[in-house]
Amino acid sequence: MENDIILDVQHLSHVFRLNRKTKVKAVNDVSFRIKKGEIYGLVGESGSGKSTVARCVMNIYKPSGGEVFYKGIPVCKNREFQKNRKMLQMTRQMIFQDSASSLNPGIKVRDIVAEPLRIQSRKIRTDKREIEKQLEMVGLDGSYLEKYPYELSGGQRQRVAIARALLAKPDLIVADEPIASLDVSIQAQMVNLFRKLQKEQGFSFLFIAHDLSMVRFLCDRTGVMYHGGLVEEGTTKDVFSHPEHKYTKALLEAIPVPDPREERNRRVMKCNEG
Amino acid sequence: MNDPFEIVGIRQELQNHQMQEQENRRYRAIPWFSVVVLLIIVGGCLFCEKFMTKDPSYMDLKNYTVAPCREFLFGTDTMGRDIFSMIWYGGRQSLFIGFVATMVSTGIAIIFGTVSGLAPEWLDMLLMRMTEILLSIPNLLLVIFLQAILGKANVLSLSLVIGVTSWTSIAKVVRTEVRQLRSNEYVVAARCMGGGFFYILRKHLAPNFLSSIMFMVVMNIRSAIVEESTLSFMGIGLPLEIISWGSMLSLSEKALLTDGWWIILIPGAFLVVTLLAITGIGDYLRKELNKKESYL
Amino acid sequence: MRGEQVLYYGKKLLIFIISVWVLSLVTFYVSRLAPGDPLISYYGERVEKMSPEEREWAEEKMGLNEKISVQYARWIRQAFHGNFGISYKYKMDVLEVLKSRIGNTLVLGGIGFLVIFFGSLFLGVVCAWKEGGWTDRMICKVGTVISCVPEFWLALVLILVFSVSLRWLPSSGAYAVGRENNIMDRIVHMILPLTVIVTEHLWYYGYMIRNKMLDEIRAEYVLLAKAKGMKKSRIMLFHCMRNIMPAYLSIMAISVAHIMGGTYVVETVFSYPGIGTLAYESARYKDYNLLMVVSLLSGIIVIVCNMAAQIINERIDPRIRISRQPDMQEVREYE
Numbered sequence: 001m002e003n004d005i006i007l008d009v010q011h012l013s014h015v016f017r018l019n020r021k022t023k024v025k026a027v028n029d030v031s032f033r034i035k036k037g038e039i040y041g042l043v044g045e046s047g048s049g050k051s052t053v054a055r056c057v058m059n060i061y062k063p064s065g066g067e068v069f070y071k072g073i074p075v076c077k078n079r080e081f082q083k084n085r086k087m088l089q090m091t092r093q094m095i096f097q098d099s100a101s102s103l104n105p106g107i108k109v110r111d112i113v114a115e116p117l118r119i120q121s122r123k124i125r126t127d128k129r130e131i132e133k134q135l136e137m138v139g140l141d142g143s144y145l146e147k148y149p150y151e152l153s154g155g156q157r158q159r160v161a162i163a164r165a166l167l168a169k170p171d172l173i174v175a176d177e178p179i180a181s182l183d184v185s186i187q188a189q190m191v192n193l194f195r196k197l198q199k200e201q202g203f204s205f206l207f208i209a210h211d212l213s214m215v216r217f218l219c220d221r222t223g224v225m226y227h228g229g230l231v232e233e234g235t236t237k238d239v240f241s242h243p244e245h246k247y248t249k250a251l252l253e254a255i256p257v258p259d260p261r262e263e264r265n266r267r268v269m270k271c272n273e274g
Numbered sequence: 275m276n277d278p279f280e281i282v283g284i285r286q287e288l289q290n291h292q293m294q295e296q297e298n299r300r301y302r303a304i305p306w307f308s309v310v311v312l313l314i315i316v317g318g319c320l321f322c323e324k325f326m327t328k329d330p331s332y333m334d335l336k337n338y339t340v341a342p343c344r345e346f347l348f349g350t351d352t353m354g355r356d357i358f359s360m361i362w363y364g365g366r367q368s369l370f371i372g373f374v375a376t377m378v379s380t381g382i383a384i385i386f387g388t389v390s391g392l393a394p395e396w397l398d399m400l401l402m403r404m405t406e407i408l409l410s411i412p413n414l415l416l417v418i419f420l421q422a423i424l425g426k427a428n429v430l431s432l433s434l435v436i437g438v439t440s441w442t443s444i445a446k447v448v449r450t451e452v453r454q455l456r457s458n459e460y461v462v463a464a465r466c467m468g469g470g471f472f473y474i475l476r477k478h479l480a481p482n483f484l485s486s487i488m489f490m491v492v493m494n495i496r497s498a499i500v501e502e503s504t505l506s507f508m509g510i511g512l513p514l515e516i517i518s519w520g521s522m523l524s525l526s527e528k529a530l531l532t533d534g535w536w537i538i539l540i541p542g543a544f545l546v547v548t549l550l551a552i553t554g555i556g557d558y559l560r561k562e563l564n565k566k567e568s569y570l
Numbered sequence: 571m572r573g574e575q576v577l578y579y580g581k582k583l584l585i586f587i588i589s590v591w592v593l594s595l596v597t598f599y600v601s602r603l604a605p606g607d608p609l610i611s612y613y614g615e616r617v618e619k620m621s622p623e624e625r626e627w628a629e630e631k632m633g634l635n636e637k638i639s640v641q642y643a644r645w646i647r648q649a650f651h652g653n654f655g656i657s658y659k660y661k662m663d664v665l666e667v668l669k670s671r672i673g674n675t676l677v678l679g680g681i682g683f684l685v686i687f688f689g690s691l692f693l694g695v696v697c698a699w700k701e702g703g704w705t706d707r708m709i710c711k712v713g714t715v716i717s718c719v720p721e722f723w724l725a726l727v728l729i730l731v732f733s734v735s736l737r738w739l740p741s742s743g744a745y746a747v748g749r750e751n752n753i754m755d756r757i758v759h760m761i762l763p764l765t766v767i768v769t770e771h772l773w774y775y776g777y778m779i780r781n782k783m784l785d786e787i788r789a790e791y792v793l794l795a796k797a798k799g800m801k802k803s804r805i806m807l808f809h810c811m812r813n814i815m816p817a818y819l820s821i822m823a824i825s826v827a828h829i830m831g832g833t834y835v836v837e838t839v840f841s842y843p844g845i846g847t848l849a850y851e852s853a854r855y856k857d858y859n860l861l862m863v864v865s866l867l868s869g870i871i872v873i874v875c876n877m878a879a880q881i882i883n884e885r886i887d888p889r890i891r892i893s894r895q896p897d898m899q900e901v902r903e904y905e
Contacts, residue, residue: 058466089468102459106481115477116467168467403585407592409827410872414834415865418853419600500720507722508838510854526726530734530741538730542723549718557714 041219308554378437387448675844694779713773
């Protein structure tokens with residue numbers, strides 16, 4: 001049963017030190033697990049520590065407390081990390097929120113997509129057909145190979161970022177609000193794309209968002225974060241049908257209903273708990 | 275065209291005209307004069323064997339301090355060497371030092387600036403303080419010490435010394451640029467994927483900050499050439515036997531006594547013209563790059 | 571607020587002391603590690619005829635046979651009591667040697683600095699005023715050409731023209747022999763060195779002022795002032811000038827170091843008896859004690875000026891204090 005769990009976050013906390021006096025507790029004692037092949041959604045308002053969790057999981061930040069186990073390896077321990085460095089860097093990939101900033105503006109799409117392989121195997125030339133296949137998988141054709149990121153739209157750029165993450169055949173993808181900067185119509189496309197890719201490739205997926213409707217549609221399980229803590233967790237169905245925490249209820253109340261008559265009669269509840 | 279209300283926005287022909295104008299201005303803005311002059315000087319120095327009238331290092335003891343004439347186009351110096359040949363031949367050394375010293379200092383500056391820019395706050399502070407202390411040692415003394423440690427001066431050791439003492443200002447700019455670039459997510463992403471220091475520097479950082487240090491690098495060539503000539507003139511750079519524009523000018527004290535104006539003026543004029551040409555190109559680069567920045 | 575200020579200046583002072591200490595350490599070690607024989611500057615030619623025993627005795631007398639760390643410890647102990655040792659070459663207390671020279675350098679550098687300070691301000695404002703006109707273009711062209719001329723060569727040309735050919739001005743020294751107290755004579759001796767120092771740096775800073783001024787008059791408050799009917803001279807001299815002043819002051823603080831470096835070169839060309847020639851001599855001939863004092867003095871001046879620039883940047887200009895990002899712009903514009 002143990003092998004079934006790919007990511008195990010235990011009592012993770014992270015403190016940012018602004019200066020000598022001020023500290024910000026961004027994440028406070030967060031624990032959750034992701035099974036193999038599962039899509040796990042992490043929701044919460046901005047500033048609730050979702051991105052910090054993602055960055056701790058990816059070893060970008062060193063957490064000030066707690067431990068992250070990936071395939072049983074405590075990745076926050078420096079020695080363990082170094083020992084399994086190559087495997088960790090290949091099988092965990094990240095997708096960022098702002099595709100304009102996560103793709104280097106001076107590099108062609110083909111090189112961006114090939115980057116993970118190039119870093120790890122030091123191959124100068126990567127098979128062009130492989131990259132093309134990768135792009136097709138995310139819905140872009142071969143004509144995009146020679147383009148620069150600024151020639152693409154936001155959705156296309158995000159697809160390139162996904163292609164880059166997928167090229168390494170990862171077991172875990174961490175996506176930090178990958179759809180937040182896109183238009184609503186594109187958002188739906190992207191969520192469908194994620195679903196399709198996940199079915200095809202079977203990776204585990206940590207999906208971070210503040211848009212509940214997308215999470216409801218995409219994720220198997222959901223955790224709700226509020227002020228740095230994980231206030232509620234469970235299968236998506238349970239969380240959405242029987243919210244237990246006040247904040248979750250407030251969040252659910254805030255989802256717009258696509259029916260003007262019903263929308264008008266709603267009262268939006270506020271959550272003032274500190 | 276018949277309907278006066280037909281036109282909305284800029285008229286098509288007007289637009290074309292303006293584009294043409296812009297294109298023209300761009301073309302004209304390139305400092306052709308500087309480029310051509312620099313090419314002539316660099317070319318002349320590289321291929322000096324083809325047209326040198328004398329052996330530049332041969333001391334013709336009968337004809338010392340001869341004013342410019344048919345035989346000695348630019349005259350001879352106080353040791354009887356032909357200045358015309360020396361200028362082209364010595365230009366090699368001066369230009370070589372300019373380029374190598376700049377390569378050394380730019381290399382150090384990029385590495386140092388990137389390390390400092392990527393480092394955590396405290397290390398960054400420490401490194402910057404270190405450069406400030408280094409800057410506070412008078413340059414002249416530093417050069418004398420380094421030269422003494424490296425032993426007898428030759429072209430390479432002098433380039434090294436000049437390079438090692440002139441990297442700080444570029445390093446500062448590199449550091450600030452890197453500090454801004456490193457928060458870009460593509461740098462974070464590359465780190466996540468396991469990109470090492472040099473990979474990130476080469477692939478993601480350098481292409482983005484090169485444009486902002488290009489002007490300084492060109493100006494660094496200029497100041498390296500000036501420094502070579504100043505040091506050689508003062509007798510702590512290249513010795514007399516190694517011909518360069520600086521070591522040619524180090525004879526000028528004697529030339530002053532014998533009223534040999536050509537020994538001072540002609541090599542100096544070459545030096546100044548070269549520096550002017552480099553400055554012209556540098557200024558063009560700065561304006562070009564600034565323009566791009568303001569468009570963003 | 572007061573406590574914060576004390577903390578701020580205390581920190582600066584601490585950094586200053588550490589910097590000076592590291593500077594002395596580096597100079598001490600590097601100068602001693604560099605090959606060369608300090609005995610030559612003391613005994614001159616006689617060194618070559620010395621027997622090994624005599625040499626050893628001489629070295630012991632001057633304390634040169636011990637480990638460098640021991641020597642440094644002794645030097646710093648004595649320095650705290652104001653004893654910086656004797657100069658090997660002049661066989662006097664180094665402070666005495668310094669005292670006899672420093673006046674000359676201060677006068678030369680000080681006057682040069684003042685002329686550059688006001689001259690570049692004037693030139694920059696004039697150019698910005700006549701932006702694009704022929705005055706502006708002329709000054710810019712001439713300035714660029716002059717700034718390309720190496721300092722020592724300009725000095726040589728001036729000597730060639732004014733001393734050798736025309737015989738109007740003396741070519742070296744600070745005064746003619748036996749006329750130390752004649753002020754006119756000293757002024758005459760200073761004309762050429764001063765000209766070189768000023769022309770070398772004037773346009774560099776003038777151009778900076780010009781560009782800053784041009785940025786400034788494109789700001790919107792200028793448009794408003796103009797729309798209100800204010801005169802051009804008033805806008806430029808009172809409003810724009812006040813805004814560029816902090817940046818200019820900090821740049822000029824750093825310029826002190828550059829002008830000082832230039833003074834050193836000029837002094838050597840004109841054999842002007844100042845700190846520059848002293849530094850050059852002592853470094854070449856390993857006059858250790860003198861070298862330490864001279865490089866510490868120059869280093870302290872540079873450090874103090876850099877700190878002044880920093881303080882101006884961080885404290886005086888309120889815009890920078892708010893935005894908290896002084897570094898980048900200053901470096902950019904300064905280069």
